[in-house]
Amino acid sequence: MSDGTTTRGTSSAAQAGLSNLLHEERRFPPSAEFSAQANGQPDLYDRAAADRVGFWEEQARALHWDTPWDTALEWDAPFAKWFVGGTLNVAYNCVDRHVEAGHGDQVAIHWIGEPGDTRTITYADLQREVAKAANALTELGVQKGDRVAIYLPMVPEAAVAMLACARIGAPHSVVFGGFSADALASRIDDASAKLVITADGGYRRGAPSALKPAVDEAVARTTSVEKVLVVRRTGQDVAWDDAKDVWWHEVVDRQPDTHAYEPHDAEHPLFILYTSGTTAKPKGILHTTGGYLTHVSYTHRYVFDLKPDSDVYWCSADIGWVTGHSYIVYGPLANRATQVMYEGTPDTPHKGRLWEIAQEYGVTILYTAPTLIRTMMKWGEEIPQGYDLSALRVLGSVGEPINPEAWVWYRRVIGGDRTPIVDTWWQTETGGLMISPLPGVTTLKPGSAQRPLPGISAEVVDDSGNPVPNGGGGYLVLTEPWPGMLRGIWGDDARYTETYWSRFPGRYFAGDGAKKDDDGDIWLLGRVDDVMNVSGHRISTTEVESALVSHPKVAEAAVVGATDPTTGQAIVAFVIPRGDAAAATAQGDALVQELRNHVSKEIGPIAKPRQILVVAELPKTRSGKIMRRLLRDVAENRSVGDVTTLADSTVMDLISQQLPAAA
Numbered sequence: 001m002s003d004g005t006t007t008r009g010t011s012s013a014a015q016a017g018l019s020n021l022l023h024e025e026r027r028f029p030p031s032a033e034f035s036a037q038a039n040g041q042p043d044l045y046d047r048a049a050a051d052r053v054g055f056w057e058e059q060a061r062a063l064h065w066d067t068p069w070d071t072a073l074e075w076d077a078p079f080a081k082w083f084v085g086g087t088l089n090v091a092y093n094c095v096d097r098h099v100e101a102g103h104g105d106q107v108a109i110h111w112i113g114e115p116g117d118t119r120t121i122t123y124a125d126l127q128r129e130v131a132k133a134a135n136a137l138t139e140l141g142v143q144k145g146d147r148v149a150i151y152l153p154m155v156p157e158a159a160v161a162m163l164a165c166a167r168i169g170a171p172h173s174v175v176f177g178g179f180s181a182d183a184l185a186s187r188i189d190d191a192s193a194k195l196v197i198t199a200d201g202g203y204r205r206g207a208p209s210a211l212k213p214a215v216d217e218a219v220a221r222t223t224s225v226e227k228v229l230v231v232r233r234t235g236q237d238v239a240w241d242d243a244k245d246v247w248w249h250e251v252v253d254r255q256p257d258t259h260a261y262e263p264h265d266a267e268h269p270l271f272i273l274y275t276s277g278t279t280a281k282p283k284g285i286l287h288t289t290g291g292y293l294t295h296v297s298y299t300h301r302y303v304f305d306l307k308p309d310s311d312v313y314w315c316s317a318d319i320g321w322v323t324g325h326s327y328i329v330y331g332p333l334a335n336r337a338t339q340v341m342y343e344g345t346p347d348t349p350h351k352g353r354l355w356e357i358a359q360e361y362g363v364t365i366l367y368t369a370p371t372l373i374r375t376m377m378k379w380g381e382e383i384p385q386g387y388d389l390s391a392l393r394v395l396g397s398v399g400e401p402i403n404p405e406a407w408v409w410y411r412r413v414i415g416g417d418r419t420p421i422v423d424t425w426w427q428t429e430t431g432g433l434m435i436s437p438l439p440g441v442t443t444l445k446p447g448s449a450q451r452p453l454p455g456i457s458a459e460v461v462d463d464s465g466n467p468v469p470n471g472g473g474g475y476l477v478l479t480e481p482w483p484g485m486l487r488g489i490w491g492d493d494a495r496y497t498e499t500y501w502s503r504f505p506g507r508y509f510a511g512d513g514a515k516k517d518d519d520g521d522i523w524l525l526g527r528v529d530d531v532m533n534v535s536g537h538r539i540s541t542t543e544v545e546s547a548l549v550s551h552p553k554v555a556e557a558a559v560v561g562a563t564d565p566t567t568g569q570a571i572v573a574f575v576i577p578r579g580d581a582a583a584a585t586a587q588g589d590a591l592v593q594e595l596r597n598h599v600s601k602e603i604g605p606i607a608k609p610r611q612i613l614v615v616a617e618l619p620k621t622r623s624g625k626i627m628r629r630l631l632r633d634v635a636e637n638r639s640v641g642d643v644t645t646l647a648d649s650t651v652m653d654l655i656s657q658q659l660p661a662a663a
C-alpha cells in the first residue's frame, strides 16, 4: 500500500474531506421532550460496557425462542456462534407472534405501487400470505437448507417470499432487480439455487420494466434451478417454459393459509447476500438466524426509537440490498412496525412523490441515503416544503458518509429543524447498525456517525494496528464479535479469513477509513480498498474493469471512483483500445457509448461508468500495478500528484494531453 496504488484513505480527496470535516462545529443536543420519551437511555451504554455478552442476551430475550440457548457466545476467531443450542423461527417472530398477541389488525405494510395502486397488508394478512408461500415452496420441492434466489421488484411478495424461506429454513439469496442476467446467473450458480422467485416485471420511471427475460437467460446458463416462481405484476408478455415456470397466483394462492413452523437452530443459515469485494467475483455474505434477528431488532428499536403503536416507519431502500433485508423486512417486522413500502422512483410521476407519500401516510420515521438527500437539494427545497411533513420525528441516513451540508439541509428542510438525524454506519457484513448516535441521548454532530452502539466495539487504528489517539485517523476495525456479524463467505472460508481478519489479526477490517475527533467521535471517510461507493452501492473497480476487458475492442482498462456531487462517487474508466488507438479514438463517442452499455449489460445499470476515457497508456508502477491514485487525480480535475514511482513518468502527460476538455 505504500506506493498509494490501492489506498483510498490517503487519497487527496479523502484528505480534503478530512479538513472540511474538522471545521464542522455545529452541535445538535437532543430536546428534553424527545429524551423523555426515547427508547434509548444513557444507561444502555453502561449496561453494555459492564457485561457485553450479557447485554446481548438481554436483547435476545425480546424475541420468542422455542428452546433457550446454552451458551451465548462461542468465539473461535474468526468464527463466531451466538446463542448456541437455542432454536427459534424468524417468520414466527416477525409475523405470527404479533397476531397471537392481538395485533392482527395492525397494518404491517402500506404498499404503494409506482403507478399509484396500493395494498394494505395487516399482520394477519401477512401471516396468511407467508403461510401460503411456505406451503407453496414445499410443494415446489424446496426443503430446509435449499437455496432460493429472489429477483423481484419492490412488491409485497418480496417480503413474503423472504419470510416464507426463513420459515422453512431455506436460505434466500436476494439479487437486486437492477442487476443483469450475468450477475444473476453467477449468484444462482455460486449458491446452487434450486428455485428462483421473480416477476414478469416491475414499474420504473413510469413504465413496466421486464425482469423475467433476465431470469430466462440466467436459468439457461446454470444447472441448479428446478423451478421458477413468477409473480404477475405488470401483465407484460413473458416467455414461458412449462417444465420450469409456475405462476405465483396459480401455485401460492390455492395453498392452505396456515403453516406449522419448525424452530431452527440459532446458527441455521438465514440468507446469503452478495456484495462487491476487491476482486471481480462478488462475495456471498452469509447470515444466520438468532444473532442476526437479535441485532437487527435491537438496533431498529433503539436507533429509530420505534413505537409500534404509533409510528409509521419508512425505509426507502430496495429489498435487494442489505438495508432492505435488515431494515424493511427483519428488524421492523420483528418489532411490529407499521411501515410504508414504495415500488418506484422518487421522481415518478413528479419530484414530490416521496413527500406526498410521507404526508399521506403520516410517516414518522424516515431512513434514506445521502445520495437521495443531495438529489432533493438539487431539485430545490420548495418541493418538500409543499407537503406537510410535521409527523416526522426521526430521520436516518445510510450508505455513505453524509456531508455536513446535506445533513443540515435534511434536518432543516425535511425534519423541520426538529428531528434528530441518525447517521448509521454499517455494512452487508455486519448485518445491522454498528456506529450511530442514539436519538434522545447523543448530541449530534453533522457528518459523524459518532459512537459504536451499546454492545459494539470499534476502534480506529494506524497501519500497524495501534489505536490512534483522539484527533488521529486510520482504519476502522471492529474489535469484538457481535451477534449480527457475517458467519463467513458462502463456500469460501479462506477468503473470509483473508479479507476481513488478516490485515489486523483478531480484529475485523471493515475497509473504511475513519478519523477520531477530539471527543473520540468517529467520522467515516470512505473506502480504503478498491471498492467504490456509487449512490450508496458498493461496486468494485475490478468488477467494472473485468466487464470492460470482456469487450472485444478493449485491451486494458482501469477504473476509479471519482468524487461526484450527487452520487458520492462516480465511475470513471480509462480504456486502452485493442489495435489502432488512433482509429479507436476517431470512433469517439460511439465506442464510449458501446462500452458503457456493455458494462450495464454485464453488471447492471448501476455500474455504468459516468465517463470513459480512451487512452494509449495507463500509469503503472515498476511492478506493474496500475496507479489509480493518479487516475483519480485526473478524473477529479486535480493536478496530478507524485509520479516518481511510475515506471514511465511521461505517461501521465500523455494521458492529460489526450483528455477531452470535459475531463
Ligand code: WTA
Binding pocket: 275, 321, 322, 323, 397, 398, 399, 400, 401, 402, 423, 424, 425, 426, 427, 428, 429, 449, 510, 511, 512, 524, 525, 526, 527, 533, 536, 537, 538
Ligand atoms: C459505506 C450498506 C459512511 C461504508 C449498509 C461501508 C457508510 C459500505 C455509512 C457498506 C455511513 C455505509 N457513513 N459510510 N453512515 N453507511 N457506508 O455493504 O463504506 O452496501 O463499508 O452496506 O458503505 O456498504 P453495504
